[in-house]
Amino acid sequence: MGRELAHPPKDGVSNLRFSRSSDRLLVSSWEKTVRLYDARANEPVGVVFTHKGPVLDCCFHDDDSGFSASADHVVRRLAFIADSSYRLGSHVGPVSCVEYSYDQGQVITGSWDKTIKCWDPRGVNGPQEHALIGTHNQPERVYSLSLAGYKLVVATAGRHVNVYDLRRMSEPEQQRMSFLSYQTRCVECYPNGTGFALGSVEGRVAMDFFDQTAAGLSKRYAFKCHRLNEGRRIVVYPVNAITFHPSYGTFATGGADGFVYTWDGESKKKLFQYPKHETSIAALSFSRDGSLLAVASSYTYLKGDIDHPPDKIFIRDVNDLEVKPRPKLFPKFASA
Amino acid sequence: MNRRQELCRNFQRGSCKYGAQCRYLHATSNQQQQQQQQAKPNPFGFGAASRPQQQPFGAQSQQFQQQQQQQPNRFGFGVQGGGASQPRNAAGPAMPFQNKWVRDPSATTKQPEAQPAAQAAHTSCTDPASCRQQIADDFKNEAPLWKLTCYAHLRSGPCDITGDVSYEELRAKAYEQGKQGHPLQSIVEGERNLQNAKLAEFNTLLSSTRASQTPSFPTVGSFPEVKNNASFGGSQTNGPPVFTSFNQIGAATNLGSGARTTTPGVPTNTIFGQPTLPAFGQPTQPAFGQPTQPAFGQPTQPAFGQATQPTFGQSTRPTFGQSTTSTPSFAAPTFGNAGMKFGVQDASGNQMPRQTFGSMSSNSNFPNSTSSSNNRDIDRQSQELLSGMTARTSAVEAPVEDKKNENQDDSIWLKEKWTIGQIPMDEPPQRHVSHVF
Numbered sequence: 001m002g003r004e005l006a007h008p009p010k011d012g013v014s015n016l017r018f019s020r021s022s023d024r025l026l027v028s029s030w031e032k033t034v035r036l037y038d039a040r041a042n043e044p045v046g047v048v049f050t051h052k053g054p055v056l057d058c059c060f061h062d063d064d065s066g067f068s069a070s071a072d073h074v075v076r077r078l079a080f081i082a083d084s085s086y087r088l089g090s091h092v093g094p095v096s097c098v099e100y101s102y103d104q105g106q107v108i109t110g111s112w113d114k115t116i117k118c119w120d121p122r123g124v125n126g127p128q129e130h131a132l133i134g135t136h137n138q139p140e141r142v143y144s145l146s147l148a149g150y151k152l153v154v155a156t157a158g159r160h161v162n163v164y165d166l167r168r169m170s171e172p173e174q175q176r177m178s179f180l181s182y183q184t185r186c187v188e189c190y191p192n193g194t195g196f197a198l199g200s201v202e203g204r205v206a207m208d209f210f211d212q213t214a215a216g217l218s219k220r221y222a223f224k225c226h227r228l229n230e231g232r233r234i235v236v237y238p239v240n241a242i243t244f245h246p247s248y249g250t251f252a253t254g255g256a257d258g259f260v261y262t263w264d265g266e267s268k269k270k271l272f273q274y275p276k277h278e279t280s281i282a283a284l285s286f287s288r289d290g291s292l293l294a295v296a297s298s299y300t301y302l303k304g305d306i307d308h309p310p311d312k313i314f315i316r317d318v319n320d321l322e323v324k325p326r327p328k329l330f331p332k333f334a335s336a
Numbered sequence: 337m338n339r340r341q342e343l344c345r346n347f348q349r350g351s352c353k354y355g356a357q358c359r360y361l362h363a364t365s366n367q368q369q370q371q372q373q374q375a376k377p378n379p380f381g382f383g384a385a386s387r388p389q390q391q392p393f394g395a396q397s398q399q400f401q402q403q404q405q406q407q408p409n410r411f412g413f414g415v416q417g418g419g420a421s422q423p424r425n426a427a428g429p430a431m432p433f434q435n436k437w438v439r440d441p442s443a444t445t446k447q448p449e450a451q452p453a454a455q456a457a458h459t460s461c462t463d464p465a466s467c468r469q470q471i472a473d474d475f476k477n478e479a480p481l482w483k484l485t486c487y488a489h490l491r492s493g494p495c496d497i498t499g500d501v502s503y504e505e506l507r508a509k510a511y512e513q514g515k516q517g518h519p520l521q522s523i524v525e526g527e528r529n530l531q532n533a534k535l536a537e538f539n540t541l542l543s544s545t546r547a548s549q550t551p552s553f554p555t556v557g558s559f560p561e562v563k564n565n566a567s568f569g570g571s572q573t574n575g576p577p578v579f580t581s582f583n584q585i586g587a588a589t590n591l592g593s594g595a596r597t598t599t600p601g602v603p604t605n606t607i608f609g610q611p612t613l614p615a616f617g618q619p620t621q622p623a624f625g626q627p628t629q630p631a632f633g634q635p636t637q638p639a640f641g642q643a644t645q646p647t648f649g650q651s652t653r654p655t656f657g658q659s660t661t662s663t664p665s666f667a668a669p670t671f672g673n674a675g676m677k678f679g680v681q682d683a684s685g686n687q688m689p690r691q692t693f694g695s696m697s698s699n700s701n702f703p704n705s706t707s708s709s710n711n712r713d714i715d716r717q718s719q720e721l722l723s724g725m726t727a728r729t730s731a732v733e734a735p736v737e738d739k740k741n742e743n744q745d746d747s748i749w750l751k752e753k754w755t756i757g758q759i760p761m762d763e764p765p766q767r768h769v770s771h772v773f
Contacts, residue, residue, distance in 0.1 A: 054507075054508060056508075071511075094508055141505075143502055158486050159488060159495055177488070177492045178492075180491075181474055181478075181487055181488050181489060181491070182486065182487055183482070183484075185502070201480045201481075202478050202480040203480065232353075234477070236478055236480045236481055237480075238480065238481065300503055302481060302482060305510060
């Protein structure tokens, strides 16, 4: 199960991220705070950033700062060392996701007001909206974003998926629909930038590719996961989180059933199943070298407001066995 | 199945483990019981009986072949009428350590040259029976725990049921309301209403797609049954209310705080929420509004609610001939056409009409057997009306060169599409009538 993180947020966790350059973990929560932890030392670092509304997403900028997306419609930049936060700008509705693009140097936020906005974090201290680079309308409320290099994938309600090239944001590069039948929960791009994985509420993950030629389309597939046999029925749980191992390209999925599984997308195998957590998995994140996996076991309100086990965050040391891809046995062509 | 007329308490909470086999009524509220009850009979019936009719769709080659490949599984599923088998996927539910990776059907059955068609196979409702089956399969096997979701039965296709809400949104809303001082009870009530409304939508989609294709439905009984969609069904005097609930669609599909306004009538409309149904929808509209004009109206209309309403209102009977929409052919087709459309239409609402229109004008392969055997009774009524209609419309039409055409009778009846001025004055001779009355 891994170690439990000390002093977790007191309400549900909405998302957690590892830093790209250290083992620090940023956790955003429904208790309106963003907290920074040192995952290896297992202790909180710095001050707790309190917002005016539940914080729905967070991400790192560098080791010194990060961004938060809050339900009070505001996007903020958080400076960890200075222990202060600055307002980057706001949306018209709750901001549901935030990502920072290292290649482009921009912050991208998606919101339930059906837009995504690009911001320049350096414009923070200027007049309001000075930081805003552009606003792009989406067909529906944005539920999830993911970046890989210059590609931005936006997953919205109504199963729409828009793929943008960050260098040409005037219109989406591709406007597609998720090829799953139900609501999209999360989207995550492959580290190698060839495609993205979509998780939905029906216990399925779709592996899709940017390449829309015939060859690309034939590679896409979907698999079922996070379904439990309860009595004579199968209960289908939503897939809440997907995270890719930075070097292996394998990925872990967490569902509302409390399980975390790791998969090899290439060979289409399940690699490992972690023991069941007490409640649903709200978020997952691999550390920068893939040696740690942070699991937010936090009730996601799937069944409304009911009593639930306490929300916890676990940090696991990742065993190679759990994440190393398993190449297909008996390859057709023997490699020299 | 409905021995007890009580509502299932678990279902109200969204977590009844008996599903379709539950002995209590799975209805969203007492008011909807009637419609739901009408929809209830033979939840498994369609699987067994409708199978044979799916064969005749031989028109499209590649697409159909793929569907055929998939069909045997579907039939297998239909027979059992329940259980955990997944026709689309390899075998039953995945046990924890089993690797049950299955490619998405549209991906598996592809071959390079068939690819565009392959994708289209499942992205177009050319075979309504398989769509229906798919929808039923999905709902039986894969109904997700989270109910407030959108749904599409076509891979990569638009949603059949829109207006999904994520749990974060619900939670955020609840927190907001909590802050504003609403008692927990009312928040919970609100959420429950949302959920019930959504479940009603799913039920209607499911039952509307199944309805007319099930021969096991009693003949006349099928008429009201098919119209079971809350506001539509009921009585035809529901005309006005139907229109108003229509307007609520916009509000309803955007959940969030607006969701509470969803009334039973609305969900049914939202399913059809896609204005792409127009062609078909128009002519039938009047059926609802003005009981005396059944014309096409029929029962198969669940789909028709939508946006097409307003245009319909203006274009009543006379415009059958000159349809205000882009389908002149629709208005005065032969009986064969009309019947076929009905048969085919019912299925899954959305995508269907568009496709059938396309296919109608392009090929003349009417799945007559389908419609005739399944929709015999519905068709009978529609035929009668249609004949009445065509006679009238032709009267309204521009001068018809019937004299000239007398010697070419057959050709006129065999035509796919009648242009204005060609529409025959009389009924087709018996040999051209493709339906058995």
